[in-house]
Amino acid sequence: MKINxxxxxxxxxxxxxxxxxxxxxxxxxxxxxxRISEQTINRRIKEASNLPPYKRSGNGIKSIYLFPVTSVANYIVNNNIKMY
Structure with missing residues (x-):
C-alpha cells in the first residue's frame, strides 16, 4: 500500500x-x-549533494541547469517536502 x-x-x-x-x-x-535560495542550489550543484537529478546544457558560466519534473517530484516526495 505504501508504494501505491x-x-x-x-x-x-x-x-x-x-x-x-x-x-x-x-x-x-x-x-x-x-523554498531555498538560488545560492543554495548553486552550492549544492557544486558539492553534488542534496538535489534532484538535473541536466546541464552548455559549459562555463552561461550553462543552463534543467531539473526534470519527474526528478523534482520524486525528490519532493522522498524528502517529505511540503508543497503549498
Missing part, C-alpha cells in the same frame, strides 16, 4: 508542477518550489 500511495503522490506532484512550470524547471523555479 507514494506513486500516487509523485504523480500528483508531477501534474501540479507540469501545469505551473512545464516539463523542466530552471534553477530559479526550483528555488521557488523547494
Amino acid at each position: 500511495n507514494e506513486i500516487n503522490e509523485i504523480e500528483f506532484v508531477s501534474n501540479n508542477l507540469i501545469k505551473q512550470y512545464g516539463y523542466n524547471l530552471s534553477k530559479s523555479e526550483l528555488s521557488q518550489v523547494l
Whole structure:
C-alpha cells in the first residue's frame, strides 16, 4: 500500500508542477518550489549533494541547469517536502 500511495503522490506532484512550470524547471523555479535560495542550489550543484537529478546544457558560466519534473517530484516526495 505504501508504494501505491507514494506513486500516487509523485504523480500528483508531477501534474501540479507540469501545469505551473512545464516539463523542466530552471534553477530559479526550483528555488521557488523547494523554498531555498538560488545560492543554495548553486552550492549544492557544486558539492553534488542534496538535489534532484538535473541536466546541464552548455559549459562555463552561461550553462543552463534543467531539473526534470519527474526528478523534482520524486525528490519532493522522498524528502517529505511540503508543497503549498
